[in-house]
Structures are given as C-alpha cells and as structure tokens.
Amino acid sequence: MRRLVRHGGMTLAELMVALAIGxxxxxxxxxxxxxxxxxxxxxxxxAGVEDGGRFAIDLIGRAVRQAGAFDVATLxxxxxxxxxxxxxxxxxxxxxxxxxxxxxxxAAAVNGSDVLAVRFPGADDGSAVDCAGFPAAAxxxxxxxxxxxRNSEGEAELRCKYRGAADWxxxxxxxxxxxxxxxYGIDTDDPPDxxxxxxxxxxxxGALDAGLGAAEFNRRTHWKRIVAVRVGLLLHGSxxxxxxxxxxxxxxxxxxxxxxxxxxxxxxxxxxxxxTPDLRRRERRLFMFTVALPAPxx
Numbered sequence: 001m002r003r004l005v006r007h008g009g010m011t012l013a014e015l016m017v018a019l020a021i022g023x024x025x026x027x028x029x030x031x032x033x034x035x036x037x038x039x040x041x042x043x044x045x046x047a048g049v050e051d052g053g054r055f056a057i058d059l060i061g062r063a064v065r066q067a068g069a070f071d072v073a074t075l076x077x078x079x080x081x082x083x084x085x086x087x088x089x090x091x092x093x094x095x096x097x098x099x100x101x102x103x104x105x106x107a108a109a110v111n112g113s114d115v116l117a118v119r120f121p122g123a124d125d126g127s128a129v130d131c132a133g134f135p136a137a138a139x140x141x142x143x144x145x146x147x148x149x150r151n152s153e154g155e156a157e158l159r160c161k162y163r164g165a166a167d168w169x170x171x172x173x174x175x176x177x178x179x180x181x182x183x184y185g186i187d188t189d190d191p192p193d194x195x196x197x198x199x200x201x202x203x204x205x206g207a208l209d210a211g212l213g214a215a216e217f218n219r220r221t222h223w224k225r226i227v228a229v230r231v232g233l234l235l236h237g238s239x240x241x242x243x244x245x246x247x248x249x250x251x252x253x254x255x256x257x258x259x260x261x262x263x264x265x266x267x268x269x270x271x272x273x274x275x276t277p278d279l280r281r282r283e284r285r286l287f288m289f290t291v292a293l294p295a296p297x298x
Contacts, residue, residue, distance in 0.1 A: 045237030045283040052174040054289040055233055056158055059131050059173060061291045062142035064229045066120035066128060068293035085223035089182055089202035092266045095161060096145045099171040102145060110156040112267020113148035113180040114202065116229070120144070131160035132171055146173075148180045158233070167168040177276075178234035178284070179267050182254040185290070186226030194295050196228045199257075201265055230290045234270060240281035246272040250286050 005206030011056030065088040092112040093105040120143075122128045129135045129142070137223030145161035147170075156177040161170040184205055185196025200208075208222040212287050218224075249271045251258040258269040272280050 004048075038251045043105065045133070045239065045241050046285070049176065049235045049237050049283055049285045052155035052176065053285055056174050056233055057231075057287060057289055059144075059160070060116070060146060061230055061289070063118045063131055063146075064116075064291040065121070065294060066142075066144070067118045069120055069123075069128065070297070071282070081219040081278045083088055084119070084218055085221050085226075086119045087184070087223055087226050088117040088119075089205070091183065091201050091203045093147075094149045095145070095170070097161070098168050100168055101143065109267070110148045110150065110177065111179045111270055113156075113177070114182045115145065115147040116182045116231070117145045130162040132162045132169075133174070133241050134162060134164070145170075146180070148177050151175070159174075174235065176236045176238060176282070178236055178250070179232070179252050179270050179278075180234075181232040181265075181268050183222075183230040183253055183257070184226045185230065186222055186225050187227045188225070192225060192227075194227055196211060198229075226293070228290055231288070232268070235285055235287070236279060237283035240278055241283055242281040245277060246282075246284065247280070248284075250284070252286065252288065254288065 009035065055230055064087075088102060090102060090105050092107045092108065092109045093115050093116055094113065095102060095105055095115060102115055119141055120130075120136070122138050122140035122142060124138040126135045131144035131146065134142075135254055142160070143163050146158060146218050147161065148158055149170075150156050151172065155175050157172040157175040158175050158177050158180060159170045161168065167271070183199040183201055185199050186208075187193065187195060188197040191196070205222050205226075209217070209220075212220055230253065232254075234252055249269060251269045253265075254270050257265075261268055263269075272284070
C-alpha cells in the first residue's frame, strides 16, 4: 500500500503577501539610502561653503589690516597730506582683470556686489603680501583688490586683483558668490579718536568728499578717516542638495542697515525667492565681519 506524502508550501495569497512585505522593506531601505546620501551631500556642500567663507575672511582681514601699516623708511605716513588714501571702494560695480587698479569699472555687477581696494607699503622681510600671495618689497606699493565677476561657466566668484611685475591680473579666491557688500566705518570726531561714528557705503564716502578739489583731496578726503571695514559675503554650494527650495531673505550687512537703506544700496539684501530654482536648492551661508585698521603710531 503506497503512503501519500503531502508536501507543504505557500499558497498564492501567502506568496503575494510575502512579496509585498519584501518590496516594502526594499523601498524603505532605498529611501533611507537616498536620505543618507542627501544628508551627506548637504554636509559636504555646507563644509565647502564654510571653508570658502573662512578663507575669504582671512584674506580680506589681512589685506585691510595692512592698509594701516606704517613704514617711515619707505612710504609717507598714511595720514600725511601728500599720501593717497590707503582704502578705496565702489558700489555695485565689477572690474576687468587687466585695467589699472579700480579704473574703468564695469556696471555688470553680480547682484549689486561692491569693490574693495587696499593699498599697502612693502617690506624687506617679505611680510607684506597681496591677496594673491606675492610680496611687495620695501619701497614698493602693493595692491589687494576684491571684486565679484562671473567665470566662463557663468559662476560668480570673488576675485583678487593685484599688480604683477609687468601688468595687472586677477585670480579667483572663492566661487559660488551670491553677493559681496562693503561698508566703511568713518571717524568723524575732531580730533579723531580712532572709533567709527558711522558706517557708510562707498557712494556715501564719495558724497562726503564732493566739492574737494584735486589739490586738497589727499589732505581732506574721508577715505583717510576710515578706521574699520564691515563686509557681508553670501556664498552658496556647488550643486543643489536641499529637498525644498529656499525662500529666506539674507541681509548682507544686517537687517538694521537693510531697513534703513530701504533698497537704495543695491545688493545689501538678497531674497532666495527671486533666485533660479537651481540656486534656491543650494546650501547657503552668510559671513558678516568687521575689520579694524591698526591705530597709527603716536
């Protein structure tokens, strides 16, 4: 007599349930992987923006402090009547690479970005270097000029313009620039006490100097009364990593200044809602800092 052997197995319904559960697990794991990868990418982009901002802060701070350098053996005292002002600037302008200094500025500024120019005396010990890292020898005068322009791919970058051995040139310092804004702290006390009484943009400094003749400009210009420089630099990452587009407003020089300016200082306030969809999904960081010029020797 043959014994019937019954083989156990899954019914069609059980198989479908198992497949559904397995698919759910796979989808959940895939979702977690996507989220983890997105978080990692955002962290990498955020770190890159942070590094770029700190690099720019260091270079600009060093350049501005050099504007207060004093070497009686090489150049005239920065406060002397015959000497030109060590600082200069332009509002909502950009520059070309090869024109001398800030001559012939261009109007195609990126989001109203400004220009900051610094002159400094050279030194024999190699300590006086421009923003590109080239030293200025004693008896020479170095330049560090910061401005924003677009590269061949259309990406805005903060550039360092300097005077080389034969000609002027400029190199990129930081890419992914939304805006670069500068205010100048002026000591209006008489006699000066080395403390900024008000912060104004380059156009306002020019307005204070309005009416000065060429013969008296170096002696009376308000550019010589600047004791501090305030900078606002807004940077973004190199690729979209945000899940949702940003809609924040960034006041590059503080909300108080933006409200007081009332839109008159182009670029001092930038709204993500007005940016392209690609840019709205980038990691973004605002760097705002103030650099005081060293006090002149007594």
